[in-house]
Amino acid sequence: MLSPWGENAECDGLMIDANCMLHPCVHSVLRDADVNETDSSLHQRMYNATCEYIDHVASIVRPQSLLYIAVDGPAPRAKMNTQRHRRYKSAKMHRLSTLASAKLNLPKRSFDTNALTPGTRFMQGLDAFMRDHFSRRTAVKGVDIVLSGSCVAGEGEHKIMAYIRACGNPDVRFCVYGLDADLIFLSLSAQRRAMTLVREKVYFRKSSKNSVAERDMRDVEFDMLDIGKLREAFAADVTRRTGATYDTDKLIRDFVMYAYFLGNDFMHAVPGISTHMDGLDCLMHAYLKTLRTQAIHLVKADGSINSTFLQLFIAELASSENANLEREANARRYRAAPDVKRDPSMTGAQHQHASLLSAFENVQGRQQDTIHAGKAGWKQRYWIQLFGLDPSNGDEWEHSRRQVVVNYLEALKWTHQYYTSNTQNWHWHYRYEHSPCLSDIAEFYTDINSIGLPKTKPWKPLEQLMMVLPPDSRALLPTSYGEAMVGDRIGHMYPEDFTVYAALKKFYGECIPNLPVLVADEVLETTRTLKLSASDKVLNRLEKGDVMVRAGAEVGSAAE
Template sequence: MGVPSFYRWLVNKYPNIRVKAIEEHIHGHCVDTSSLNPNGIEFDNLYLDMHGIIQPEDQSVIRPSTYEDVFTSIFEYIVRPRKLLYMAIDGVAPRAKMNQLRSRQFGAANNDEIVEAEEDRLRKQFDMEGKLAFSKEECEVFDSNVITPGTGFMYRLSKKPADYIESRMNGDSSWKGIQVIVSDANVPGEGELKIMSFIRYQRCLPGYNCNTRHCLYGLDADLIMLAIATHEVHFPILREDVLFEEQQPAFRSCSTTSNRETEPYSTESFKHAPVAKRPYEFLRVWVLREYIELDMQIADVPQNITFDLERIIDDFIFMCFFVGNDFLPRMPSLDIHEGAMDLLLTVYKQNFKNIGGYLVDMQRIN
């Protein structure tokens, strides 16, 4: 679920939630994955939302696209889980998400047809007027429609993680003590929702350790909301620094376009593809929880209501849904660019007493 500009608003309002991820590179030598994590935290569980690996958010930036490159960057250099690795590929989405996907896909296809027709009209006009026009080049752009459960691409994709894991289990001793779970496109639900369902299931098990250190990789903004919704304290989100290009103006000019002559993201087409790599960063959920606790202090709390940070967080997530959601239409009058989130938080604090307390009651929902 992409919420436009939500991440930018969040890091501008709460700047200390993000820190640069240290990547351990040893030139000419293999990294010892049994050694301590380079970022000072020993993670128990690592969850990978494969959507951000399969289809980058920004198609103009070329990324490592074979599983070997991606896992080397994440698993070996940054995060080395000690107990569990969970890989989730998007399965069949709920009906509400399907409706939004179809509307976006049909709209994009219609826009492409309009642009192509206008380009052909202008070329004919230039030819009649004797003007010089640039030669028409075929733009090989990744077709997002292939990332749909049931396609041949997704069938072939589902086999790749298993092959990679088997090779690492046989060739790396540090992998033998890790439980690996792959939820492919045959399992219904989006990748991030399957991950959260698994975490909630873990929390319900007897003997669950509340100090378990999780780490989630993914780019979608909804992962931030889902992570704090688990109410787990030790839960950083590993993601690429999407604001890196703004800080480095010359970065984008260094990236080149790959030659995709075969199927999108096939191993052969990307084996020697040039890579313009963004740095990784951690979004620290426990720091975000502290920010929310400080920012959501309510002056006039009724005597019959106690301040509960967990319920404040649930209300914060609920209000975020009004500015972007994959299952409900966004309210046209609320736009993050126009200060919608700050307005919602201010109105919430001012009217907390009038509305009778918290907006969300998870106990009644359960």
């Protein structure tokens, strides 16, 4: 299934999730940036590094007919919550890094990485640079080059999957480049056998080799994952476990669906089901136990969900909830913090700077665990502390938990639609910062097929920026928007500082920031009254589709 990308590997269409390249290339340029370098020069070098790396991957994979480059555009609201969390935490880390650099007298070129969000001048510049670069030169000849830029709504990997789903020929060999683990599930959901994923080789316990930013591109090795072989291996594993043979397509559809319980960018993992603690095995055990009792699968042939199967599956998971939570709590104590090894190229001050940031990242023990998940009474403590519920108010106690469960079931249905078909509802989101307990989902289960998700329009780029950026990054916004962010009307939704919920967490990146609820209607009502310059209006414009940058018959060589 997993093997080095070799000379004999074949690919018709190479699909690139460009943001997976953009971030490491930006950091690579920043590593050697002069403190006095102009923004224009810095940005051009970042754009060029990204395009050159795309060229390099294309020269390795050698697509025969198509190079498709997808840049993240405005995302659904369900993803914006995650983006908001990451950008607030990124801003806080940036402040800490800047303070540490000043204290250690380390010169550092400032750059707000939150600029890598659709709607900013930086991303507008990247789109223009890519169109120009790939219209004039490319590392592969005779292929169509299609660009879906940051002004086309949708995340890069989902634009890629929409393009693949629209391809009626099942024999087209697609190769998808990307680093996101979700790509495996998305690729499986495409139900195509002639499909591979390609990414840089991962070196376990050798973290310095795992960053593209720290390696010369000529030294990077690539691995490929054959999705067709993965499908076959998965079906064979089910047969080995059960002694029965099932339809592979049906097994894969079900697998993608129940894997949502591990958590993703749109919904949180349920307590007791963790990727760190064999969560996938727990899910598969419950699934196979349920499958033996059912005449049909979790996902029907038409793509809809078998509600009876789902209800029984959740009840089976809930039966081992306490045991899983206790096992997870015991394992958490022994998860090692990342070790900052001395890089020979680092000065003493640089190593001290890295150590300070690493110490901040390790949050274990900073916040006392008062829930004691898995211990007697833990569920009541969970709802009181994480959701602010009052068990003494019986009606409200039950009503509120039921509301959370229904919203979580909405999350399951929305995510299933998002993974298996094109986005329809751009405004739905999971309203809470934590998931309900499995036993409560089982208790308050509602027929998932009774849940409606009406069709809505995508967000405009500047609307998304207002939904995800912290006030530290308001310079990335039009002046009027930045002023509104710290103004009297909506400023209370954009805190300058914040705490994180660190109990049950090991690392800062896992923590959920305690942020005020962002009321989208209030934000949009405020921004609609603000004036935009002509150039700002261009930033806020959505394009309707992809751009054919260059047709295959016109494509020349990289030397042009």
